[in-house]
Amino acid sequence: MADPATYRPAPGTIPEAPGVYRFRDSEGRVIYVGKAKSLRQRLNSYFADISGLHPRTAQMVTTACAVQWTVVNTEVEALQLEYNWIKEFDPRFNVKFKDDKSYPELAVTLGEEYPRLQVMRGEHKKGVRYFGPYAHAWAIRETLDLLLRVFPARTCSNGVFRRSEQIGRPCLLGYIDKCSAPCVGRVSAEEHREIVNQFCDFMAGRADPLLRQLDKRMQTASADLDFERAARLRDDIGALRRAMEKQTVVLGDGTDADLVGIYGDELQASVQIFHVRGGRVRGERGWIVDLDSGADLASQVQDFLLQFYGGRADDDGGTAVPREILVPALPTDHEEMSQWLSGLRGSRVSLRIAQRGDKRHLAETAALNAQQALGRYRLKRASDLTSRSAALTELADALGMDASPLRIECVDISHVQGTNVVASLVVFEDGIAKKSDYRRFAIREAPGDDVASIAEVVRRRFSRGAGEQLPKDVEQSGEVASDGESRPGIDPLTGRVRRFAYPPQLLVVDGGQPQVNAASAVLTDLGIADITVVGLAKRLEEVWLPGDDDPIILPRTSEALYLMQRLRDEAHRFAITFHRAKRSKAMTASALDTIAGLGPSRRTALIKQFGSVAKVRAATAEQISEIPGIGLSTAQAIVIALGGDSGSSASGSDPGAPAVTSAKRSPTLGLPEETPVAVMAAAQEIHQ
The missing domain is CATH 1.10.150.20 (5' to 3' exonuclease, C-terminal subdomain)
Known part of the structure; x- marks a missing residue:
């Protein structure tokens, strides 16, 4: 634990201008990013008497070993820089918005020559426009099935599209007129994109002009005695109206707004947002937030707006930012936040608190949903949190460790009779898999020898950056080598510290005493002595320590054993996936x-x-x-x-x-x- 006085900047060196600051720990990782109208006033508040600080703020300043800042011209620039740094460094003590579940969305791949309509989950991709999110995937498919008769855009995969191009025949949707079949040239790329643009306009809430246009065309066809065409247009209008009826009307004035509701305590908060477009609720989304820095409601609102709309603007080019955002509390610098949001949208954005009427009622509904979501989340996570804590404590006691291993890495080897030998390295933090830190290795030195392969992986994992001291003025980088293997230490090109540089407290290898001794010998050669190495043998689930003749037998009902098994099975799964990919590539070589x-x-x-x-x-x-x-x-x-x-x-x-x-x-x-x-x-x- 560091004393904040040891790294406090000299008096008078902190400028009074607006800017963004970041705290770093002893390994150079950025653990907190913040912004301030006056850097001197804000940073001095962190170096006050620790007893008067919020407990989480006190924990942050005692974990940090250095503080740096960057001066900007305006507070709007500070907002943008703060968002960029939070996105790049993923600081530990910043509020992180994590979805409480994966929401399906209706996606339109506008970046392709022939855009495709499909259901997507997960992170947003560039060149794709999203509508939703929806509560259920079947709701999207029902709506899409209704709209395809009016907007016959492509919904097939790239493989099906290419196959239809080659054979010169459309798929089933093309024969039943639910696809305009651009694969066989029924419409050109420009005509197909126009269909997709009309679909996007309808989903964005601009349905009335389209309905009027279709009604006028129906009347014209009827006047020309083209009753068959008039009947088709009548059915199209009915399909559009049924699709609109599936979305609840909540505001009668055609409002485009997002309503944010937040409910929580000092430890956690739940955030719910309603997306209202054209007066109708188009989607709902929720997050569970860990309040590591003890932020008040206004700070929570600011952090949410910064992370949510900054990310969606990157993906959707600002179209996801509505004209009006209703929040439970205004951020301290709400005027600058409104300017920043207006810059993302390209037009003015109103940021305010709903005071009366239907908007206030809907905002209260969003807050009620946030309260219920937090209750459900705590009931769901209580047993998991208890079991993970028990597992880490039992594991530390069984292995004779001074503290619970918060970061555990596991290595597994996969091959078939010595061919296509690969290895996997998976990471668990706080008992939960951290897939962003997974690594894959292609064995180079001794394929077919599991012991030598374990030694090679451990050497390649820990050789770079071992024993290096991090300069206080370098940045952290989350880059990963193109070959998929780990690169701890300092990047020789950028001078930044890679995110995978910090070591685990526990290293688990799949195997018995030979594999454990090999991994321990490599760490000893590298001068690394603060990592506990164990092996988990499959036959009797024995835990081996280096140099011991007898294994440790964990109780069959032990939470620690369950954790070790999950870790080993995940490493095995990840290794098998990589091995099968390499083997398949070798077998299907032309x-x-x-x-x-x-x-x-x-x-x-x-x-x-x-x-x-x-x-x-x-x-x-x-x-x-x-x-x-x-x-x-x-x-x-x-x-x-x-x-x-x-x-x-x-x-x-x-x-x-x-x-x-x-x-x-x-x-x-x-x-x-x-x-x-x-x-x-x-x-x-x-x-x-």
């Missing part, structure tokens, strides 16, 4: 991959020209050489490698080249000319 001088671009050009390897095999050298970038000599090498004839009917065969195919059709067997000689001979013997 025959073109083995031809010398034929790189990826030439292979792609060949497949694009002929359609398949079989058709390339049937082609002559002259036909192959017509592809740009492939000469006649390379074409002859391709034909020979694929078992074809390097000559052609036009130019004659090369007498010096080996004859690998039949030169003409067999009158007896009726086999084609490209039949290999070996197959021809075997067939001839059978015929005789």
Whole structure:
């Protein structure tokens, strides 16, 4: 525990200008990011008497070992920089908004040539416009099924779309007029995008102009005695009205607004938001928040607005920011926050508290939903939190550790008879899997030897950055090496500390005493002595310590054993997934991959020209050489490698080249000319 006085800036060195500050711990990780109108006034408050600070604030300043700041011109710039740093560093003591469940949303892939309508969950992607979220996926599918008769846009996967292009026939939706079938050219890319744009306008709440347009077209068709067309337009209008009826009308003035409700205590809070577009509730979403810094309601609102709308603006280009946002309390600098939100939207955004009428009633409903969501979350998580705490405590006692292992890493090896040897490293923090820190390794040194493979993985995991001291003025980076292996320590290019640099308290290897001793020997060679190493053997679930002749037997009902088993099984699953991917890639390698001088671009050009390897095999050298970038000599090498004839009917065969195919059709067997000689001979013997 550090004394804040040891790193307190000298008097008068902190500027009074607005800016953003960050606290770092002893390993250089950013643990808190904040902004202030006056950096001097705000930072001095952290270095007051610790007894007068909020307990979580006191914990933050005693965990930190350094503080840095960046001066900006305006508070709006400070808001943007604060959001960027929170997103980049993921500070431990900042409020983090985590969804209490995964919500389905209706997504439109506007970044593709032929946009697709589909149901998506998880993080937003660039080039995709989202509508929702919805409470249930079936609600999206019902709405989409109604709207496809009016907006026949593509909903198929890329694989189905390409297949329809190749065979020249649309899928079932194209035959029943629920898709305009751009795959077979029924509509052009521009016409299909216009259909998608109309769909987006309807989902965004601009339905009345479209309904008026369809009604006018129906009247015109009826006047022209085109009753069949008028009937179709009537059905389209009915489908649109039924889709609108599925969304509850809550505000009669066509309001576009987001209503935020927050309920919580000093430890946790629940956040619920209602998305109202065109006076109708288009979606609802919820978060559970850990209040690590003891923020009041106004600070919670500010943190939510910063993280939520900053992220959605990155994905949706600002279209997710409504004209009006109703909150339970205004942030301290609500005027600057309103300017920042207006900049994201591109027009004015009103940030205020609902005072009366329907908007206040809906805001109270959002707060009530937040209260109920927090109650459900605590009931659900109580047993899990208790069992995780018990597991970590039991594990520390059984292994003789001074404190509970908050970070545990596990290594597992996967291969089939020494081929495609890979390893996985999974991470659990506070008893929960942290998948962002998972790593995969391709074994290089001793494939087939599990003990040597364990030693190699441990060496590659801990060799970089071991014993290095972090300069106080460097930034932290969350970059991961392109080959998927860990890179602890300082980035030689950027000078930043990588997020995976800090070590675990416990390292678990899948195996018995040999594997444990190998991992322990590597850590000893690297001079690392503060990491406990154990092995978990599968046969009797024995826990092995380095140098011990007898294992530790945990009780079968022990929470610690359950945690170790979950850790080992997750490492095994992750390793098997990587191994199967490598094995599948090796087994499905194309025959073109083995031809010398034929790189990826030439292979792609060949497949694009002929359609398949079989058709390339049937082609002559002259036909192959017509592809740009492939000469006649390379074409002859391709034909020979694929078992074809390097000559052609036009130019004659090369007498010096080996004859690998039949030169003409067999009158007896009726086999084609490209039949290999070996197959021809075997067939001839059978015929005789």
